[in-house]
Amino acid sequence: MADKNRNTIDLRQVVWSEFLFVHASVGRQIDAGLASAGVLSMDWYDVLLTLERSPDHRLRLNELADRVLISRSGLTRLIDRIEAAGLLRRERSVQDRRGAYAVLTTEGAAALGTTWPVYERLIHEHFGKLMSDEQAQSLHAFLSKLMPAPTPSEPVQLGIRRKP
Amino acid sequence: MADKNRNTIDLRQVVWSEFLFVHASVGRQIDAGLASAGVLSMDWYDVLLTLERSPDHRLRLNELADRVLISRSGLTRLIDRIEAAGLLRRERSVQDRRGAYAVLTTEGAAALGTTWPVYERLIHEHFGKLMSDEQAQSLHAFLSKLMPAPTPSEPVQLGIRRKP
DNA sequence: GAAGATTGACTTCTCAATCTTT
């Protein structure tokens, strides 16, 4: 701690409190926008997109829990709901019968496609359009330090990639 | 939307997804650190600090709900718990007997004081120390655009201010 | 009737315990 004087306002602490507020505020607005458009919520989108990007559109539940930052038991229940909606299915692993995969269904892929244009607009509206190019660079440089090391073959991407 | 090509990766969208992940990841680490130190959680800290900064250490529940971004009913229950722990108390307004205030207690103020050094260390450890000065400036410039207009008499401040 | 706050019913998350397979 470089600064022992409590009266001095540390800009990084201000940034942290703004970070918390903005996450809550913008997250609510975007989820409300998605709901009123009748498309996927951010949570479901995140799970299904993670599957879409994985080899064979499938992932071990364990792995999925780490990617979407939810507890194991929380994931089991989230997967239950998404599976009941038909957007993914579970498959038991053949080699290791303890483990299960979540696999994206055709309906799930379709839901991603329907959601993305709406989500994209909402991200821009409530978040992106207020950011200058320099701010975007700077934010990315900082936030990426707090991200898990990405698989080199799977670059970061939020939207749906068309077939080339 | 300036860009109609879905294949083009928009940096702002990447920043949004990093923003979500980092919030979840760092928030968990900090809350775990607070819990293992036996001090207030971020939620409780946020409520009590908001009271501490308000005139007479009190605020209408309605107002409080807006500041901490929680639904009215959610706030009622959160306040119930904090009140049961003795860190604040409710007071009925005399002029308008529909309304209630939440008022910080001595115990609540003490809890803020105990929590802050721990919280400060955790913010630095998991968030602040990874941020350059330029990044802090840049982040603040962007995030403050998404914050509600501050009362001029109450500047943004996260920690506990000592009496001058 | 409208405003402020609370309550009931429901949803979703978490931890700890459990079950199955290795």
Add this chain to the structure above:
DNA sequence: AAAGATTGAGAAGTCAATCTTC
């Protein structure tokens, strides 16, 4: 016994309905 996933019990949030006061 350990790993992977699920289940039970409990905590905490939301919406819609309700109660009190203006």
